[in-house]
Amino acid sequence: MVSIILLATTLLIATIIDLRTWKIPNWLTLSATVIGVTHNGVLYGLDGLFTSLLGMVIGFAIFFCFYLMKAYGAGxxxxxxxxxxxxxxxxxxxxxxxxVLIGGLVSIVVLIVRHQQRRKDNLAKKIK
Incomplete structure (x- = not known):
């Protein structure tokens, strides 16, 4: 329950700040990471600590690949x-x-919308 509250709070704060500034501050990600690791370590012992650290590494590794492709920012x-x-x-x-699935669907929608806009622009040029 505490993990869900921490997750929801972190995501809410990150969303508000990101929408305003286009950045996710280090103080937020670092404090959430430390609290998450500490919470899981205290509550579940070494197994919780290991799962938390491994989750952190996996989350970082997967999305670092997207960062390298310029799909996501460092925050x-x-x-x-x-x-x-x-x-x-x-x-x-x-x-x-x-x-990844939602991102793919959004990308498809964006491509379709852009294609439709280009067709309209080309048609408008032909009419002139």
């Missing part, structure tokens, strides 16, 4: 590492799959 990568630290390995893996 997004650090946020996914924090989410992995808070929620652990299974959550970050499932989340990554869902994010």
């Amino acid at each position: 997004d990568v650090k946020l996914m590492a924090a989410i992995g630290a808070i929620m652990g390995v299974p959550f970050i893996l499932y989340s990554s799959i869902i994010i």
Whole structure:
């Protein structure tokens, strides 16, 4: 329950700041990561600590690949590492799959809209 509250709070703050500034601050991702690792370590012992750290590394690694392709910013990568630290390995893996699928669908919609706009622009040029 605490993990879900921490996750929701972190995502809410990150969303508000990101929409205003187009940046996710380091203080948010670092504090969420530290709290997530500490919480899981205290609550679940070494297993919780290991799962939290592994979730952090996996979240970072997956989204660092997208960062290298310029699909995400560095703040997004650090946020996914924090989410992995808070929620652990299974959550970050499932989340990554869902994010990639949604991102793919959004990309398809953007391509279709741009294509339609180009067709309209070309038609307008022909009419002139």
